[in-house]
Amino acid sequence: MAANVSSPSVVNISDLRVLAKRRLPQMVFDYIDSGADREQTLDQNCTAYNEIFFRPKCAVATPTCDLTTSVLDQEFQLPFMLAPVGSSRLFYPKGEVVAAREAGIAGTGYTLSTLSGCRLEDVKDATKHPAWYQLYLLGGREVALKTIERARLAGFSAIVVTIDTPVSGLRERDLRNGTKELLSRNPIKMLPYLSQMLIKPCWMTQWLGDGGLMSFPNVVLDDGPMGYTEIGPALEASVVTWEDLKWIKEAWGGKIVVKGVHIGDDARKAVDLGADAIVVSNHGARQLDSVAPTIRVLPEIVNAVNQQVDVLLDGGIRRGGDVVKALSLGAKSVLIGRAYAYGLAAAGGAGVARAIEIIKTDILRTMKLLGCSSVKDLNETYITIPESWK
Secondary structure, three states: OOOOOOOOOOOOHHHHHHHHHHHOOHHHHHHHHOOOOOOHHHHHHHHHHHHOEEOOOOOOOOOOOEOOEEEOOEEEOOOEEEOOOOOHHHOOOOHHHHHHHHHHHHOOOEEEOOOOOOOHHHHHHOOOOOEEEEEOOOOOHHHHHHHHHHHHHHOOOEEEEEOOOOOOOOOHHHHHHOHHHHHOOOHHHHHHHOHHHHOOHHHHHHHHHOOOOOOEEEEEEOOEEEOOOOHHHHHHOOOOOHHHHHHHHHHHOOEEEEEEEOOHHHHHHHHHOOOOEEEEOOHHHOOOOOOOOHHHHHHHHHHHHOOOOEEEEEOOOOOHHHHHHHHHOOOOEEEEOHHHHHHHHHHHHHHHHHHHHHHHHHHHHHHHHHOOOEHHHOOHHHEEOOHHHO
8 A cells, every 4th residue: 555645744755765664575675775885875975965054145035936947958847857766666566657757747857767667668658848768788789779769769858878887886785685586586595585575465466466577678688678687797798988978979869968977087078978968976875885975076076067068966865955055066957866766665656746845845945045036046155065075
């Protein structure tokens, strides 16, 4: 049964996280919730926002606040989009379609992961607003070229190339939960870990009703869609290099977003190779642990690109105030991942809508308290950052 996300007790993203944990098997919840290694960066992605302080301009009337922003020459009604989150069908039936639909209703964009359980055509059909397709090279160049063509025909407006996955990060919670064993389909190996699924009958009934263990319909190999197996070896065999960016851009012929940039040198390289936008990202702290939180390195990336391309950010955003801080530091928009994934896992479309509403309401309240009537006017005069960040 889906949670009642309209309850007065659901006031922030942490409340949606609690509801998601209550509904999901441990292995699925930890897939959303966990980070790499000791999860240092996972924690610091969030806590780094605590080091930034607001500087409100008081006695300023702000009866309305304009939240519209333009990214890649496309207008969005909110200064945040939904980030690519793989395997969303594990969280809720047709999860990617459901999330894309709610993004469109809210007037913002959705980014579809290559590791989606839903066909990219169905996802794009679910929203009238811009949607981007996030590309891994799973299956090799020829498979990717076919997917790129499908994405173009379906109406996706940008390709997002993720560059920070030469191997999969070590997510220790997955090992403890028996994810590898449960995917093996070997009854003997699966048996010790099945109880975590059996004690969640509502989730299991919906999951089985949606087809059970999914394949990846947007990665079509010679023998059909790629099966749901360990992703790590597949990623290692299909690492993205700067050389790949050239043929991807040529094949796509449209806007290219490079996601996973973490240092100024890589930002400049992406610009030189024709990127139209950059996402400052550490993959939600799921790849290399002990890297700096994304909000901490945002100023370096903004300075490096020198307004040549749009800069976006993801990682650790749980409140509207976090979005405002990122915009004040030069981000054109941000991507939220876990924040809406918790909502999706808790209550499907209603949960995604509630997550969007929570963050939107936070932003509006923060803007009015700052005395700023438009997100386009946000800059460093509205915040104080530590000297060590400069």
